[in-house]
Amino acid sequence: MRLTVAGAWALACAAACGRGDPRVLADARRPLTGYLVVRAADCDTHLATLAELQRPALGDRIAAAAAVVVGPPSDSTIVRRALASYDLAVPVITASAPRYAALARLDGARGLPEPPSLVVVDRAGRAVLVRPSPTTMDALRALRAELARLAAAAR
Secondary structure, eight states: OOOOHHHHHHHHHHHHHHTTOGGGGSOTTSSEEEEEEEOGGGHHHHHHHHHHTTSTTTTTTEEEEEEEEOSOTTHHHHHHHHHHHTTOOOOEEOTTSHHHHHHHHHTGGGOSOSSSEEEEEETTSOEEEEEEOOOSHHHHHHHHHHHHHHHHHOO
């Protein structure tokens, strides 16, 4: 049986999360990693935020890691379908996943940000950006500019 890169990362994530290591949230290939925290009801209007991370200008600096589902486990099916319809090839993280718990610990006792939100972490697993998903074109342009600044400064 061959172990894929994704499988190896999942095993490393599970082991590191068990030790409380926030670096499990980071993509080792890129300096920054982004997560979209969503509910199933947010999919129609907020998956574009996750797509922003896959723009060519950011692709080598910020990894689009996953959609983090807040809600019942059955909502993950809705989110997976929505991601497929947007051609977004990212995993879905539910409350039972080790990375979910690690993300919830990023902001201390407050837990995950209110969905829909974008969370970007650095290689050390520290949150460098936590903001609501944009709801207007002006807010989307502001997010693009902020992501470009983060990507340019990332090492």
